[in-house]
Amino acid sequence: MISKKICLLGAFSVGKTSLVEQFVHSIFSDKYLTTLGVKISKKDVAVDSVAVTLVLWDMEGKDTYADVNLAYLRGAMGYLVVVDGMRKETLQAAMDLHHLAEKLSGKSLPFYFLINKADLVDQWEVTDAMLDSLDKKSIKFFRTSAKTGQYVNEAFNALARDMLLASRA
């Protein structure tokens, strides 16, 4: 059996918890987020018929990432950084969190950016130009919607695949 620890990062109110609630399985209440600063969930995915259990560490989103409990990032094998498409400042926070994670792990871990709230794309502050710049930095992203489920599963699957490849390398 293969298990992977992944972290869900992102600024406050970007919709991380909504993503998790919709598409993953959890036995713990949301209260943990505010008490422990983390909520554990689980998602089973299959990559080329290999079952992979993703153990999600949904980290409490804060405006300032300095307060993120970095200890929770330890041992992560991949991560998702969530951005609120309607608030461009969350993209910057995501970048900061991404750098922090990279720095902390000391190596390049598989990761994806999830530009969330794709169902309200017309109200987005995050522009295509900003996304292009992500491309230039080789940052892969999905336009997701916790509401419609758009690209959520795809994002988890892609991350799982990348992590499997990384561990085989």
Place this chain on the structure above:
Amino acid sequence: MAGDLNAETAAYAPQGDDVSCGVGDHGGAMEATGDVRAEFWQDIPDAPDDAELNELRKLLLRREQIALEKLVRQEGEKNYHIQQVSDVIAEAIIARSGRDSQLRMAIEPIVDATLKNSIRKRQQDFVNVLFPLMGPTIRKSIAESFRSMLGAFSKSVEMAFSWKGLRWRFDAWRTGQSFNEIVMLHSLVYRVERVFFIHGDTGLVLAHMEGEGVGSLDAEMVSAMLTAIQDFVRDCFAKGDEGALDTLRMGEFSIFIEKSNKAYLACIVRGTPHDSFRTHLRETLELMLVEFAEDLDDFSGDTEAFSATERYLESCLVAHYAGDNEKKLPLWAKFMPVLVVLLLCGGTGYYWYTTDRFNTTMREAVQTLRLEPGLVVSHVERQKSGPWKVLALKDALARLPEDVLRRAGFDPSLFEIQTIPYLSYDASIVTKRASTGIDVPDGVEMTFDKGTLSFRGTATMAWILETREKARSLAGVEHVDMRDLRDPRMGEIAEMVRKIESVRVEFPVNKDVPVPEDTEKLQKTVDMLAVLEKRVKEMGMVMTLTIYGHADATGTEKRNYEISQARARTVAAMLYARGSSMPIAMYGMGADHASGDGGAGSASADRKAGGSVQADRRIEFRVYLARAVPAGTEALLQ
């Protein structure tokens, strides 16, 4: 010999170039093997040192010389290499093992095959070697199984009969839980319900195991959360502290965490484990860290390699029940409660049985007393211990209550009987009383029925008269019936009395001496009275004679009384003169008075019928018989 050598060298001829080549290649080694060659030539005699001969030798034997030198060199090289390899082989193996696993992989099949071959060939040797190692382990395992089986059996026996067991059964009934659950809850000191082997950095569960009957849990999430909690606690409260969270408690549950920098063990425990459990946890973790060191270092999410941790995790799933360490009771002590219950039941039953029997016996005894004639049980007092108290009325003629009980088969000492005297009118007692009070002679039968005491048969008149009085005074006797009682001598006496009373002695006018024709009659009557008196006396009786004197109507009344009195007196005097001692009453009746009972007829009536008045001048006798007064008691009569 030479011919043989030539033939061999000829056969090698086509390879000559190769040989030359080979010699050149290993030139460097030749120098090093010089001493080997010297050794080779050691036992071979030197050839004569002659220039021409040497030249000839070169010409003739050059090929052979070269081949020979090559052989010598090869031998030297082999020894040289052996020497060289033996110097470094151990270090080389160590070095290569450290670098990769190829050496191990290369050797493994050989070692495996050798080992198998060796075991197959020398089975007994292996058995001899392994037995001392495995024997105790197997014995221990078997003994453990037996002990736990016996333990379970004795525990269930103990539970079934002990007070605690009964109370738990009551609890089970009251709460609706099964008895087994109640027993477990009460006797469980601690039980490790789950154990997780968790990767330190990722918090991913590497392996986990649950105790029997423990529901499943999402191990991945739980282990991640446990890791998160530890991180949280450390970061919030113990920043920079090297220590780690080792115990979490919640009610009767606690989580025991034994941590290392690579991985940790977390046990969910119900109850409070001994300190030794923590030690066991630490030792187990250390063993696991050694065995799975590489797997832990290389961990990238694949938990396959850690399925082998099962035996370690299993050893952590321990349970300890109350009484496990208690001093083992001997078998008889375990069955003691059963014995006590049986004895109590038996004892109570026996007590009930005997008490009931005893009470029945006592009641029967009292009933016997009640049925006894002449006894009236008025009060019975049951004592808690000691004899029962009985108060009874008792006729003097009744049997003693103690005798009554003894004869009926009861123990009189069980009673304390107090009696009050009374007179019983019970038929049997009255009969007894009559028998005691009346001396019934032979020939007399006495019976008592419905208040009447009856006699039949023959007896003396004196006895009859005496008995009549006695019988009437007996308590309980209402009537005395003596109609069938006879004195055979009474007939004679009665006849005599009848004759005497019918005698009429007549007197002349105004004379107190009988007429001459009646003098003899009077004389005969007096004789008869004497005989009668004697007979009466013989029967223990006394007789009284009354003589009535009569006068005719002529003359004065006064004279008539005087003459009638004188006539009675004359006859009495005649009797006394003949020695009679009986009391004689004399009455002068005057003229024309019949005697008291008229038994002798009436002179007046005769006269009216034309008879002589002579008949009025007469005397008459009346005889009364009575029981003699016992001797010495005469005075009482006066």
